[in-house]
Amino acid sequence: MASDHQGPRGPLARLRRGHEELVLRLLRTHGPLSRAELGKLSGLSRTTLYDIVVALMDGGAVVATAPAPAERRRGRPVETLSLHPGAGQVIGIDFARRAVHVAAVNVAHEVIGSASEAHSAGLGWEARVDLAERLVARLAGGALRLGALSGIGVGVVGPVDDLTADAEDAPRPGAPQHRAPGTPARTDLPLLLRKRFGVPVLVDNNTRLAALAEATWGAAAGVQDVLYLRLSHGVGGGLVTGGTLHRGAHGLSGEFGHITAEPDGRRCSCGKDGCLETVASIGAVLEAHGAGAPDLPAFLAALPDDAAAARVLTTVGTRVGTVLAAVCNAVGPDVTVLGGELAEAGPVLFTAVERALLAHLMPISRSRADLRAATLGEAGGALGAIALVLHESPLLDRYPAPDSLE
Template sequence: MLFAMQQNEGPLSRLRRDHERLVLDLLRKQGPMTRGELGGLCGLSRTTLYDIISALVASGAVVTSVPQSAHRGRGRPVERLTLNPQAGQAIGIDFARRAVHVAVVNVAHEIVGTASETHGSEMSEDKRVDVAQRLVGRLTGGALRLGALGAIGVGVVGPVGRPGEEAGLGHNGDTLAALVRERFEVPVLVDNNTRLAALAESTWGAATGEQDVLYLRLSHGVGGGLVVGGALHRGAEGLSGEFGHITVDPEGAPCGCGGTGCLETVASVGAVLGAYRAQGGRADDVPALIEAIASGDARASSVVSEAGARVGSVLAAVCNAIGPAVIVVGGELAALGRALTEPVERALSANILPVSRWRMSLRPAELGEAGAALGGIALVLHESPLLTHYPAESKPEEKA
């Protein structure tokens, strides 16, 4: 059990408890922060905040640390505050199409480890959960401590309307969620795995600390996610982030979604490799395409440049509508590097509102295949009940 408090029904006590909840909630969602950073987010007076922090540190709910780099500077090192790492661990599982990825993070936002295992497309849901359970056991040494968080975040392929159990996924995602809940005996929060990768990149990856992030994944499919005001945006029926199905060529190829000329038909792995082969090139995968570009093959560079231009135009339209501060690009095609991102940047700059050009930052994703599993953890940290054993449960009339 994490730290409990004495019950007191007075209004001042309830106000203090609300302040403590606010500080703990910010540390749970944002990770380590200085007192000044906390003050800027919570809106409490300096005196009140420092009093609350002192009490939380004294109780053991919050711990302080000084980053290694701070020891080398002059003056008094700036302490960072974080939830006590011993409070528990958070688990994220990504059930990708042909792989299972898991991640373990403690409540102080420190990544304990990640692991992955590929499998055939015919593997049953039950066996896939077996794989997840084995990988989690490997990372935790068989001593899983969910502790105060008491939930697992799960990423699945396809639309998910809302996070949580019995989410009505309409495919094998609901079975996977039920199996994970049964195996680990805790609630399960579920969301689309590409959206979860967006949340992870804004928590631990390329857009750490940013509140408004657009994530685009260029893989065998094209999709993405939006983090708006620090929270994952899902949209009606869980359809947010379907950037791959924005039309870029009304006369183009048919798309699996039923549309025509979608971005996915020109900027997915298969589409780009197909376009290169149609021009006489030979490449069976992205590494081979990278080699062709490096060798000076103009056909390969042209195909990638055209795909990048289409991507940049779509990103500009989305950015003009929602105004993110950062765009993160991931997926297998991101390995093409500047051959892809330069035409993306040119098209983005040409089509985005002039006032936004200098504010926009385009960055490569940093978390790789572990991104969605880490996003599942971020979902738990953002949306699970506040450290379930702290404060002690209030009486019904005291709950918000």
Template sequence: MLWSMPQHHDGPLARLRRGHEELVLDLLRRHGPLSRAELGGHSGLSRTTLYDIIAALVDSGAVVASAPAPAERRRGRPVEKLTLRPEAGQAIGIDFARRAVHVAAVNVAHEVIGSASEPHAPGLPWEERVDLAERLVGSLAGGSLRLGALSAIGVGVVGPVEDVAAGPPDAPVEAHPEQPDTAPGPQSPRTDLALLLRKRFGVPVLVDNNTRLAALAEATWGAAAGDQDVLYLRLSHGVGGGLVVGGSLHRGAHGLSGEFGHITVEPDGRRCSCGGRGCLETVASVGAVLDAYGRADDLPALLAALPADPAARRALDAAGSRVGTVLAAVCNAIGPGVIVLGGALAAAGDVLFESVERALTADLMPISRHRVDLRPATLGESGGALGAIALVLHESPLLARYPAPPDPLEDT
């Protein structure tokens, strides 16, 4: 449930106040716990107006204030953080990876309640994947999860997603993950997946590419938490990524951004699964590095060989150099402050990161070389599911029952 808000008369000043309340609640939904000073910086409201709005929201129960834990306190008066009341509901994220389902849950105060994963055989039908997701969701928080006020589920899928759909359970579906290798039945994967999820959970479904969602997760809870401009790259069996620009996920005009793995690095190189030739994915994916090394059947064997076999280090070094060159080109065009590198290949640690950083530093514009921070991802397999939750927190009309903010042109 949502706590009731104070009732106002419907004059211009009352509408303006409701708009201010909506703004503060929306900032807490998007960013999680914020101090009064941080809310002031984000909202642009005067100190007097902001404190009046916060007092009303705390009195109504919609917002709670808490002092930092003793370990987090510094000298001086403890700074209170304001959050939406955690009991107002939870958000669920599901990541349908190629061979596993990952789920996570977060409450409206941005506290992670839990996560779970389970592998499955390739080509598992969508209905069985949804069965698996439902079971995993039921295992979180002792089966006591409530969607509450959020009333939406975020979903990550493999492959391009041209649009993000959000609507009631019977609304038309616009998001369409392209996974022809795993799509059963006469319907398209997008229809199967969205309808199954809406039938099981009875709420709208927001869908996006799972790697792009991992970028949003790392900027919300992970390695780049609090940073506004983040470039994320995942090096796994495929290579892809995402951009967070100004604190929001960048999807591009047709929802096809983040395909960094299909930037050409060798014009006469190997044919790529996308139809191109010499893409980054053909030299920096797990399979490509294993082929370059030639002495290991899987990634764990390659990683185990690193301390003693120079050939294993050379294979990773070559891949890392290509990755660094691509990242520098994207940075020169986009200008992020943080680069987060994740995926299975990132388990190589310093061997990979050092080669990436060398090429990155060499190819960045000199003015940018000390302004871009390269960091390892921290969320692991739960990144896509947590990013799906972040999508709900950013996009879901959490406070839809409240009047919309006033139109500045309405009273002119």
């Protein structure tokens, strides 16, 4: 009878395996953790956690790392536990409107490398995948072992439910087809990537993925509830709640750029009037500034001496802060992150955003407000795609046998 309970398929064995998978999932999702942090997150007793960690380390799935000398404090050094770096690698690809960004991370959350290359707006999807493949080959000096990949995360512009074509790709009824028969479309992207790399592919909106990246590696690393807004050629964002990316019922979460900022404002590309995007996108800012700056780099270079540019940013920051306050009052994030190319304007913009944010937050929330600048730049979407795989790929629930790590 004892073997029924303790054998490889008995209830005790299944319980132990469940504990192992819990520990592995926490390390995969959060990255390196101390034993105390792992115990708090897992809820396992110290004795049970010790036994599970020892078994995983003996099996080669988990490694322990002592802090660097510069990081050590008085007392016994606190080592951290992480997944074995050789247990798998993950690629993230961000197919932006006019560029492809790629990054690679191992399952121990160590960034292996990143690369980017711009392309023409009309480049076809097969050519974009070709470009992504070439960029991946450059990572780590060409030493990245594609055979070790555990998954690929992908960020794309626009909605991703059913991965339907966005406005740039979808022909209007009665309009001529510009894509030759047999030419891959946006909806073919997951299949194209799986054929190239031979691993599962997870897809999400690239701005939403940037939110997850900032909560994993960036300005809000380790924070469980994060609101992210990106000010770029478009305006959008994402919510991370309880450490998990929030997509919404139809994959439309994070469309903060289409919250009304000026009720009597200009018509937005979405069909509404006065959306935040009509005020806070790069194009809107340059138009409001007039002929003083032909492009964003020139606009930013003129700060802070250009009084007209400063006035435009003050107005933009006020609108952004007001919208952010409305979202914060609804969802209550720990940290709000502001990113995108326009955020590079720095204090001129952030001061106005923070002033409006505090003015429109509920009084009880003002002391808790925490506005931060994004830190990951153009790599955010690709890194967020990696975080998506690290959080969700079923392949990473299983650790390799010891001989596969040699």
